[in-house]
Amino acid sequence: MSLYSSGTSAASSAGSSVSSTTKPSEIDGLLAGAGYRVRSSDLRHVAQRLERLDAAMVNSPAEVSQLASDAVHYNPSDIASWVDSLLSELNQTASLPSDLPELPELMVGPGLNQTVLAEDAWTDHDAPQHQQLNNQFPVMTAMEEDSGIRLVHVLLTCAESVQRGDLAFAGSLIEDMQSLLTRVNTSCGIGKVAGYFIDALSRRIFTPQGVGFGGGVGLDPAYENEVLYHHFYEACPYLKFAHFTANQAILEAFDGHDCVHVVDFNLMHGLQWPALIQALALRPGGPPLLRLTGIGPPSPDGRDSLREVGLRLSELARSVNVRFAFRGVAASRLEDVKPWMLQVNPKEAVAVNSIMQLHRLLGSEPSRNSPIEMVLGWIRNLNPKIMTVIEQEANHNQPGFLDRFTDALYYYSTMFDSLEACTLQPEKALAEIYIQREICNVVCCEGSARVERHEPLAKWRGRLGQAGFRPLHLGSNAFKQASMLLTLFSAEGYCVEEKEGCLTLGWHSRPLIAASAWEAPLALPDANSPAAAPGIFVNPHSNPPINSL
Amino acid sequence: MAGSNEVNQNESKRVVPLNTWVLISNFKLAYNLLRRADGTFNRELAEFLDRKVPANTIPVDGVFSFDHIDRAAGLFNRVYQPAPENEAQWSIEELGRPLSTTKIVPVIIFFHGGSFTHSSANSAIYDTFCRRLVNTSKAVVVSVNYRRSPEHRYPCAYDDGWAALKWVKSRTWLQSGRDCKVHVYLAGDSSGGNIAHHVAVRAAEAEVEVLGNILLHPMFAGQMRTESERRLDGKYFVTIQDRDWYWRAYLPEGEDRDHPACNPFGPRGKSLKGLNFPKSLVVVAGLDLVQDWQLAYVEGLKESCQNVKLLYLKQATIGFYFLPNNDHFYCLMDEINSFVNSNC
Numbered sequence: 001m002s003l004y005s006s007g008t009s010a011a012s013s014a015g016s017s018v019s020s021t022t023k024p025s026e027i028d029g030l031l032a033g034a035g036y037r038v039r040s041s042d043l044r045h046v047a048q049r050l051e052r053l054d055a056a057m058v059n060s061p062a063e064v065s066q067l068a069s070d071a072v073h074y075n076p077s078d079i080a081s082w083v084d085s086l087l088s089e090l091n092q093t094a095s096l097p098s099d100l101p102e103l104p105e106l107m108v109g110p111g112l113n114q115t116v117l118a119e120d121a122w123t124d125h126d127a128p129q130h131q132q133l134n135n136q137f138p139v140m141t142a143m144e145e146d147s148g149i150r151l152v153h154v155l156l157t158c159a160e161s162v163q164r165g166d167l168a169f170a171g172s173l174i175e176d177m178q179s180l181l182t183r184v185n186t187s188c189g190i191g192k193v194a195g196y197f198i199d200a201l202s203r204r205i206f207t208p209q210g211v212g213f214g215g216g217v218g219l220d221p222a223y224e225n226e227v228l229y230h231h232f233y234e235a236c237p238y239l240k241f242a243h244f245t246a247n248q249a250i251l252e253a254f255d256g257h258d259c260v261h262v263v264d265f266n267l268m269h270g271l272q273w274p275a276l277i278q279a280l281a282l283r284p285g286g287p288p289l290l291r292l293t294g295i296g297p298p299s300p301d302g303r304d305s306l307r308e309v310g311l312r313l314s315e316l317a318r319s320v321n322v323r324f325a326f327r328g329v330a331a332s333r334l335e336d337v338k339p340w341m342l343q344v345n346p347k348e349a350v351a352v353n354s355i356m357q358l359h360r361l362l363g364s365e366p367s368r369n370s371p372i373e374m375v376l377g378w379i380r381n382l383n384p385k386i387m388t389v390i391e392q393e394a395n396h397n398q399p400g401f402l403d404r405f406t407d408a409l410y411y412y413s414t415m416f417d418s419l420e421a422c423t424l425q426p427e428k429a430l431a432e433i434y435i436q437r438e439i440c441n442v443v444c445c446e447g448s449a450r451v452e453r454h455e456p457l458a459k460w461r462g463r464l465g466q467a468g469f470r471p472l473h474l475g476s477n478a479f480k481q482a483s484m485l486l487t488l489f490s491a492e493g494y495c496v497e498e499k500e501g502c503l504t505l506g507w508h509s510r511p512l513i514a515a516s517a518w519e520a521p522l523a524l525p526d527a528n529s530p531a532a533a534p535g536i537f538v539n540p541h542s543n544p545p546i547n548s549l
Numbered sequence: 550m551a552g553s554n555e556v557n558q559n560e561s562k563r564v565v566p567l568n569t570w571v572l573i574s575n576f577k578l579a580y581n582l583l584r585r586a587d588g589t590f591n592r593e594l595a596e597f598l599d600r601k602v603p604a605n606t607i608p609v610d611g612v613f614s615f616d617h618i619d620r621a622a623g624l625f626n627r628v629y630q631p632a633p634e635n636e637a638q639w640s641i642e643e644l645g646r647p648l649s650t651t652k653i654v655p656v657i658i659f660f661h662g663g664s665f666t667h668s669s670a671n672s673a674i675y676d677t678f679c680r681r682l683v684n685t686s687k688a689v690v691v692s693v694n695y696r697r698s699p700e701h702r703y704p705c706a707y708d709d710g711w712a713a714l715k716w717v718k719s720r721t722w723l724q725s726g727r728d729c730k731v732h733v734y735l736a737g738d739s740s741g742g743n744i745a746h747h748v749a750v751r752a753a754e755a756e757v758e759v760l761g762n763i764l765l766h767p768m769f770a771g772q773m774r775t776e777s778e779r780r781l782d783g784k785y786f787v788t789i790q791d792r793d794w795y796w797r798a799y800l801p802e803g804e805d806r807d808h809p810a811c812n813p814f815g816p817r818g819k820s821l822k823g824l825n826f827p828k829s830l831v832v833v834a835g836l837d838l839v840q841d842w843q844l845a846y847v848e849g850l851k852e853s854c855q856n857v858k859l860l861y862l863k864q865a866t867i868g869f870y871f872l873p874n875n876d877h878f879y880c881l882m883d884e885i886n887s888f889v890n891s892n893c
Contacts, residue, residue, distance in 0.1 A: 028568050030568055030872040030873070030874060031568050031571065031572060031872075033673065033677045033872075034572055034600065034673050034674045034677060034871060034872070035600020035601070035602065035672075035673030035674070036572070036575070036600065038568075038571065043567045043568055043571060044567065046571055047562075047567060047570060047571050047574070050571065050574045050575060050578065051574075053578055054574065054577075054578060057578065057581060064581065064582065065585060065586070067582060068582040068583065068585075068591055068594060069591070073594065073597060073598065076579075076597065076598045076599075076600065077600060079571065079575050083575075083578075086578075149645060476593070476594055476597045479593065479596075479597040480593050480594075480597075483593045483596070492623030493618075493620070493623055496596070497596075497601055498597050499601075508616060508618050508625055509601075509603055509604060509616050509625065509627075509671050510603065510616075511603070
């Protein structure tokens with residue numbers, strides 16, 4: 001079931017192939033407030049299906065427990081398809097009464113009908129403004145700590161003066177904040193994260209534009225980044241969540257295919273792939289032929305780090321009898337990659353895996369043939385079976401500096417909060433540096449230097465939908481994998497949540513990273529440019545993308 | 550039994566609106582999948598199926614919310630407040646000040662339902678309910694994310710409730726009125742109502758002031774079967790069998806339903822006579838099979854010479870307050886409003 005009402009698209013093309021002739025029927029507003037999407041016109045039908053399921057469960061109680069443990073559940077918000085998938089699992093051959101009674105006209109009380117009351121128009125879950133901004137207030141403001149609150153207040157005032165261009169005033173606030181810092185505990189909590197933000201702000205105010213921040217002394221930045229990334233991977237579960245979730249979805253998408261090809265947009269040390277290789281090895285019916293194309297920055301000094309990673313993965317694959325072929329594609333930027341470099345074979349099932357890469361293609365202004373559109377275009381033209389997209393669940397690409405700053409302050413303070421639970425050193429310290437670099441990029445950089453342009457899931461849904469992708473709902477298997485992963489961390493506080501087919505991992509009730517999966521139905525013939533397909537719409541309303549295993 | 554189930558479904562459909570029927574039936578079926586016969590619970594699937602919503606400090610329909618997290622315990626309370634009069638001038642520093650220095654702003658500590666096992670403070674149905682409660686009563690609502698069974702049995706939920714009460718009482722920014730104190734009410738539906746009662750008892754014994762209890766078809770039971778249980782078994786979404794399962798999951802292993810947690814005025818219960826117990830508003834749904842136990846609870850309070858008002862909603866089923874599409878909902882909201890905003 002699709003969520004893309006035709007009205008939301010910023011019509012980048014003449015887009016008239018959208019069948020917007022019939023407005024999507026109204027969703028029942030009261031059920032929406034309870035987290036469920038059911039069309040008002042569908043209510044009776046859904047009720048009947050619920051009745052059937054109830055009867056089916058009563059008739060075969062033994063199967064019910066199997067249903068609970070074996071069935072994969074998708075998108076619980078969509079009651080209709082949830083019930084239907086359970087009914088098909090139960091595979092009821094027993095005859096149900098063909099004369100299920102017509103539902104009587106339901107009403108309670110004189111004069112009351114089912115009109116949706118105005119106050120229950122509160123269904124604004126997907127509005128990024130509402131969802132992300134200021135969502136983490138009290139996690140960092142311990143009410144008891146006056147200095148903490150004041151520090152936040154001054155930080156926001158400083159950011160606001162930067163936005164106004166009053167750098168002199170902003171600079172004076174830096175000094176105020178540095179003295180406030182002496183009065184809070186800077187080894188954890190608000191003090192620690194404020195320290196990083198004060199540092200980032202002062203770089204922005206006092207360092208002329210165009211000068212990059214710090215950087216390793218004498219070390220190759222890409223190599224340094226890999227080291228930091230690895231420690232971030234170890235210190236907290238965000239990247240592991242990304243890998244687990246993506247792998248589970250890819251595994252399911254590859255079901256039944258003998259030749260599969262994974263394109264990894266950021267290979268790094270290939271930490272994601274051993275698990276997938278092993279899972280494929282254990283696949284009933286035997287493993288497919290697996291090709292992996294890993295994209296990464298070119299290595300200095302004549303080393304070929306991509307190839308080294310590929311060799312290690314090959315050895316692993318060989319040890320578990322999985323036929324494996326690796327190809328490295330060196331590119332400094334994702335937009336420099338051309339599809340022909342990937343050498344995709346039309347007979348293979350392709351999975352495109354993007355972990356925190358797509359946001360780097362965004363600019364702050366939407367434009368035609370922007371890098372993101374170009375890349376999404378050629379991805380679509382590959383007809384991938386699945387594209388896994390994991391992104392930071394944050395709104396760090398807003399045009400206004402203050403808005404970005406505020407969002408980042410709350411986002412990263414939550415992330416630092418979660419990191420406090422880690423006891424591994426030096427993993428924790430290096431993970432903090434990794435995060436600090438992201439902060440600096442969001443706060444200090446502008447233009448093409450600012451690559452950490454995180455956008456929330458709601459925005460990605462729109463973008464990807466516009467680019468012709470359809471959502472594949474991540475199911476309860478992926479959720480289970482992610483939850484199991486969390487039990488490996490003794491820290492209580494991480495939580496996995498499912499929302500409309502996507503999974504998020506967060507700290508307490510704040511999601512920090514979101515995973516979604518997409519498929520690209522057969523592209524319409526585009527005679528012009530395979531690399532720069534403008535947003536051709538495939539009507540997402542026609543086929544519900546729910547697959548039941 | 551399939552035949553009688555059909556009859557049952559027809560009856561429940563006659564008394565609730567269609568979307569309510571869909572909502573509660575959906576819960577019923579999902580919950581059937583989650584409870585295992587051996588007493589364990591499929592928590593992963595439960596969390597996957599539960600619709601949750603984040604807090605939002607930006608006011609929506611006049612209410613904003615934020616989560617306060619207790620790092621040590623891994624629990625959180627979600628605080629809901631009415632949006633400030635002048636949003637443009639409001640800053641986070643305001644959060645450090647009392648709610649009002651002139652008038653009294655009630656603070657309702659709310660314990661969500663779910664038979665001690667299901668739901669969370671950030672479940673969509675409860676988030677929505679708490680927001681509505683703020684709007685109608687002009688109160689601050691603190692929803693407690695207590696630990697659930699079967700992973701955490703008695704008395705965890707009560708302990709978490711007590712911790713929440715102490716936390717609320719000690720927040721200067723929840724104070725109001727010329728007397729500069731936190732004006733606390735305890736409220737809850739189903740298991741939450743049960744929790745509210747037990748926290749109130751502990752508060753009374755410790756002389757911590759609670760101004761009132763609001764129990765929305767609270768979850769009580771006993772070893773014997775009552776007439777309402779037999780008459781209404783399976784008819785309106787709930788069965789005796791599932792009630793029994795939840796009590797087995799919550800009570801200490803080996804205990805029966807006359808345990809005082811479950812049956813506070815039963816053979817192992819105690820009188821509250823002489824205790825400075827808050828006034829109570831007990832709401833009973835006429836189609837809830839547990840009603841005889843709830844009515845016995847009301848009697849027990851009366852026998853203990855405590856102030857209790859019974860609101861009996863004859864044609865209401867459980868969960869009538871989730872959607873504002875019926876008279877009972879509005880009746881309830883009015884009663885709660887009077888209850889927390891009166892001067893007595």
